[in-house]
Amino acid sequence: xxxxxxxxxxxxNALQPQPLRILNVCGGHERSxxxxxxxxxxxxxxxxxxxxxxxxxxxxxEDIYHAIQLALHEKVTLxxxxxxLRVPVNVGKQGVRSLAQARAQGADIxxxxxxxxxxxxxxxxxxxxxxxFVAGFETTLAPxxxxxxxxxxxxxxxxxxxxxxxxAVALLLHSxxxxxxxxxxxxxxxxxxxxxxxxxxxNDHQIPVAVAxxxxxxxxxxxxxxxxxxxxxRLFVDNCYSELVTPQGNVRAQQWLQQVFTIIAANWRGxxxxxxxxxxxxxxxxxxxxxxxxxxxxxxxxxxxxxxxxGCGCAAVILGRQYPHQCQLYGNPCTxxxxxxxxxxxxxxxxxxxxxxxxVNGV
Amino acid sequence: MCLGIPxxxxxxNGYNARCQAKGVEREVSLFMLQDESVAVGDxxxxxxxxxxxxxxEAEARSSWELFDxxxxxxxx
Ligand code: SF4
Numbered sequence: 399x400x401x402x403x404x405x406x407x408x409x410x411n412a413l414q415p416q417p418l419r420i421l422n423v424c425g426g427h428e429r430s431x432x433x434x435x436x437x438x439x440x441x442x443x444x445x446x447x448x449x450x451x452x453x454x455x456x457x458x459x460e461d462i463y464h465a466i467q468l469a470l471h472e473k474v475t476l477x478x479x480x481x482x483l484r485v486p487v488n489v490g491k492q493g494v495r496s497l498a499q500a501r502a503q504g505a506d507i508x509x510x511x512x513x514x515x516x517x518x519x520x521x522x523x524x525x526x527x528x529x530x531f532v533a534g535f536e537t538t539l540a541p542x543x544x545x546x547x548x549x550x551x552x553x554x555x556x557x558x559x560x561x562x563x564x565x566a567v568a569l570l571l572h573s574x575x576x577x578x579x580x581x582x583x584x585x586x587x588x589x590x591x592x593x594x595x596x597x598x599x600x601n602d603h604q605i606p607v608a609v610a611x612x613x614x615x616x617x618x619x620x621x622x623x624x625x626x627x628x629x630x631x632r633l634f635v636d637n638c639y640s641e642l643v644t645p646q647g648n649v650r651a652q653q654w655l656q657q658v659f660t661i662i663a664a665n666w667r668g669x670x671x672x673x674x675x676x677x678x679x680x681x682x683x684x685x686x687x688x689x690x691x692x693x694x695x696x697x698x699x700x701x702x703x704x705x706x707x708x709g710c711g712c713a714a715v716i717l718g719r720q721y722p723h724q725c726q727l728y729g730n731p732c733t734x735x736x737x738x739x740x741x742x743x744x745x746x747x748x749x750x751x752x753x754x755x756x757x758v759n760g761v
Numbered sequence: 762m763c764l765g766i767p768x769x770x771x772x773x774n775g776y777n778a779r780c781q782a783k784g785v786e787r788e789v790s791l792f793m794l795q796d797e798s799v800a801v802g803d804x805x806x807x808x809x810x811x812x813x814x815x816x817x818e819a820e821a822r823s824s825w826e827l828f829d830x831x832x833x834x835x836x837x
Contacts, residue, residue, distance in 0.1 A: 479809075512811075537808050544790070589806065613823050641817060642816055650795060
């Protein structure tokens with residue numbers, strides 16, 4: 399560990415902090431702090447809770463089902479970020495469980511890493527409809543908005559399942575007993591949307607916030623900040639990632655988000671509908687909206703069910719109410735090699751991250 | 762997806778830039794940074810192929826170290 403990180407640890411210890419539950423809402427944060435082993439370094443009583451930081455995990459089951467059926471039954475090429483391909487949907491034994499399985503059965507499905515790859519594919523194949531299945535948070539939707547604003551060819555359609563980060567935190571703050579005392583706000587979401595977006599947590603709920611980057615130093619600085627804010631009873635949104643984050647964020651990117659998307663009530667897998675939490679294409683882009691072009695393959699029953707696989711505790715994990723290892727299926731049979739739920743599939747899923755870093759198994 | 766990768770700009774052509782990080786080169790869009798002055802040699806944070814902000818060399822280097830560790834543990 400770098401010296402600067404040790405300095406922050408010393409500062410934290412010098413505070414002699416009270417027990418504190420610190421929520422993070424970013425898979426990147428969870429990965430970095432797990433990797434650095436920060437949980438075991440912090441004073442006793444300081445808990446680090448992984449929260450709703452995995453867009454793939456909360457992508458509605460019916461949307462994945464819809465994408466699978468589109469790829470199987472329509473003359474299209476479907477592209478999606480690699481993580482999405484292995485996420486299972488709930489179907490009977492004979493059914494196609496994931497985009498990866500649909501691909502194995504001959505559907506034209508390709509993993510991509512950037513929106514530009516979808517664009518290039520559409521340009522190179524003007525006679526073919528390309529459907530870009532977009533799951534992600536603001537950090538992904540802003541680039542997609544930029545791509546659309548810059549101009550996309552007629553044969554590129556979008557199946558949007560994007561989500562906003564803050565409404566999930568707002569939901570946690572409004573659902574009965576609040577399970578955390580401090581928040582580490584996501585550094586790259588804040589780079590795009592601005593640190594001010596998190597002010598409501600301080601103002602309305604008297605919970606300290608620090609925006610953090612991804613190095614151990616930045617995360618530790620964030621932990622120190624929220625502990626100190628609590629002790630001194632002086633709460634604010636601290637910016638511990640000022641290298642990239644400003645109060646306002648990338649204003650131009652926000653303009654594109656507004657130009658290209660409307661904000662809608664949206665379903666989060668296993669959690670339910672959250673008001674003002676989803677992106678949908680603006681009517682002016684209807685010609686590029688895959689939801690308008692093709693019938694909805696997910697019937698009403700599927701829309702209503704939309705749950706995690708049987709026995710999978712992902713919903714509780716995402717809401718920060720259960721640690722991954724407390725799920726009865728964690729490790730047996732659920733592992734990254736044969737995941738039962740989305741939290742074990744995605745690189746940003748807490749179960750996957752915990753399994754890799756084995757903070758509990760002590761390996 | 763939210764972790765992001767810092768890269769250094771090698772060449773710029775309109776809104777497209779060739780960027781490199783530790784010997785790997787990629788095409789990156791500068792479309793989201795059009796209100797900033799961006800030049801060859803600058804360091805930028807990349808998300809899904811788009812630069813979302815400029816950053817200092819020092820910050821880029823510390824992120825690369827983090828990445829090395831993450832990758833090492835990922836493939837361990
Ligand atoms: S361990 Fe597997 S089954 Fe359990 S919550 Fe995580 S992803 Fe779901």
